[in-house]
Amino acid sequence: MNDVKSFAILVLVLAVVGLLAVLSNRLSERVHLPAPALFLAGAAVTEKVISVLPAPPERLVERVVTVALLCILFDGGLHLGWRRFRSAAAPITAIGIAGTFLTAGAAAVLCHFAFGLNWYLSLLLGTAVSPTDPAVVFSVLGRREIAGRSGAILEGESGANDPVGIALMASLITAGGVSGSGFLHVAGEFVLQMGVGGAIGVIGGRALLWFMRRVPLPAEGLYPLRTLASAFVLYGVATLALGSGFLAVFVAGIILGDARAPFKREIERFHSALASLAEIVAFVILGLTVDLDQLGHADVWIPGLVLGATVAFVIRPVLVGLCLWPTKLKRNERTFILFSGLKGAVPILLASYLLAAGIEQGQRLYGIVVVVVAFSVVFQAGLVPTVARLLKLPFRTVEVEPWALGVRLADEPEGVDRFTICPGSPADGRTVEQLADLPGEVWVSFVIRDRELLQVRPGTELRAGDDVMVQTEPERYQELVAMFESPAPTDSGASGSPRPD
Template identity: 50%
Template sequence: MIDLEPFSLIMLLVAGALLAAVLTHRLSARLRVPAPALFLLAASLASDVVPGLEHIPVTVDERIVTVALVFILFDGGMHIGWHRFRQSAGAIAWIGIAGTAATAAALALAAHAFFGFGWGAALLIGAALSPTDPAVVFSVLGGREITGRTGTILEGESGANDPVGIALMISLLGATGGGLDAVAVGTADFMLQMAVGALIGFLAGHGLLALMRKVALPNEALHSVGTMAAVAFIYAATTLLHGSGFLAVFLAGIIIGDQRAPHKRDIERFSAGIASLAEIVAFTVLGLSVPLLEVLRSGELGTGLALAGLLILIIRPALVGLLTIPIRLRRGERAFILLAGLKGAVPILLGMFILSAGPPDASRIYSIIFIVVLTSVIVQGTLVPYLAALLHVPMRRIDPEPWGIGLRFTDEPHGLHRHVVEPGSPADGSTIAEMALGESGWISMIRRDGQLIQVRGETTLHAGDVVLALSDSETGLARLFKQPR
């Protein structure tokens, strides 16, 4: 007879910890500190109180965080969608690739010149801290809406430069030699990973979309489960083909994002739930890997804080700022993007790669990475809303909408479309009677600030209104709700 009491105790502790992590989001909202920062701090302190927690093998930590990032990136890609991504694709790719490389090079130079690291260790530090983090960026911006391209560029960069940073790190660790020679040797492998990842992500996204539209399963819930299984398959297959699996799942999510498909809303909700759970698991595991008091007592605290200051205040604003000059942005928007480049789970995951590879000073490098990330999440993540207000970047908080009502259809409801009124669009400030809806156009429902608005001829639409409209032509009505470009 199996003794269930020890197992039940473990289950009680795990479930209690997960419930506490979920409720931590309320504490995060009150303190205005990003939830990932609280997960990192709580888990790191727990590893001090219960020393056995820190002895999880680093390879297990890597695998857990890798799986978590796969679902976070896919969900983030779906949130962006192809329409938003296409409008800022050039800027995202340019900052994601060139900005990551420039940041890595500058950090490596600073680590070598100011802190005495050899070129090999300095390059690893630069590569690990160069990418921004989708888990933190999506978490901080997830409950907020930013007008214009600023939010799209920040989210897109965080998703695009993680595969770049990971591919760069793998290339450096796999290259023979050291210093600048390692960069030269790893370039071909890096480019191969990017090209294969982009190609498979594009094809897999369209393939998954076709699968979602054509395959009917007997249980509605299986569509969400099947989609998540397909996401894991895309990552694994791309990695086995020597491509960037992270880039592939991110692009697949973008392609699917704003397309219509059966059970799409259910899939989006399920994906968001999985991504939220993945965020909790990833930052908890990362926090357990480093006892906080031990790091604070180490001699690397000053080095980490100094590197964090250089990165946040000088390297990213100066170097990435120069790279953003060709991008058409207002001065405040440009400054916001440069100051809101948050670090998070991916740099710590790259630090785990370094620990596994076992180069000289691996533990020292990992401690420094952890300090820089913790500083970025707490300081930058907390200041994001205040920076937006200071730099006149329009940002509004999206209140939760716990109540919902809807209709389900056996076949695709042709002619029924959902639109959001953009600022400056023809619909913004116009009454329904004044809008050129055409003979077949009809607005059936309006939601404003979470409330249902009566549809009348004299009803005036405002920016941010969600409109449900019937029309024979989606593109004909869509132009009324979009800002002229």
């Protein structure tokens, strides 16, 4: 009976912690701090105050955060989608790969000359702090979504440079030092991991899409579980094939993002909720590994603050800015992207690899990375809303819509798509009747304005921000994208939104 009570207490404590973590998102909107920062700090303080609470084993932390990161990357790929990725593929690739290498190299130079670390430890530390986590940016912005290509670039960068950083760190640890042969080994391992991971992601994503469309299941709740299990399969296959399982999962998510499949909306909602849970779990368990006494040492917090500030305000604006220079982004969008290179769970995960590998001064390096992440999510992230406001960045507010209206069909609907009317688009200001002047038949069946369903009549005037459901010939889809979602003259990079499921 005592065991039952002890288990009940454990369940109660975990449930209360989970509820507080969910509610902390409301607090983060008010204080302009990302929710992950609250999870990390809360767990670290709890571990310090409750002295009997043991720190989780390093291997367990690595495994749990790995699974959490897979869930986050797959959901990130689903949200990004192939169409948005394609519109910003060049800058995403440039800053996701070249930008990560340049950041790691410049940070290593700083660590070597400023902190007296040898070149090998400097490269490890520079690699650990190179990946970004724009999801932290979106947590700070709340319900405001960045318009144009800026949001797609930030999302794509986090998905791209996380696998890049992980593959680079694994290659450096395997190399065991700095030498000519070591660099050749790192280069070979990196190319292998990226190539195999990307290939398995594309092939596996297309195979999973075929599986989703052609193999029905007996219950609705099984469809999201199938995609989750399939994502883990892709990670396992890619890793066993010496590729990057993280990249494979992210790429597969991108392939599925815009595609139609049975119960696609339910699948997306499931993975979005799972990613939110994974973020909570990752930051909480990482917070439990933080030794606040270790962070108080001068040889930890001073290098951490110097490195965090230099990466944020010097290295990233200069070197990643060079990677973004050829892109046709407006100055305010480019500036916001360069400022918003916030750090998250992946740098701490990479630092935990150093502990697991028994790297010299591993505890000190781990503490420095924690300080860098803390500086990024507290100080730098706190300035993101102010910077966005000063730059007059184009935003659209995403309102919570708790009520849904729809129908279930046994077969896939042909030629039915949902669009959001952009300011200045050809449909902006037209009436439903005037759309009939277009070649072919265009039937507007739903118009949602200010979160309310309008009665559609021939004289109903369409306005920017309206969500419309349109039926026409399937081959006219791209024409309708240009009609309803062509960007305003001041936002040349926006792209059409994905088809509904």
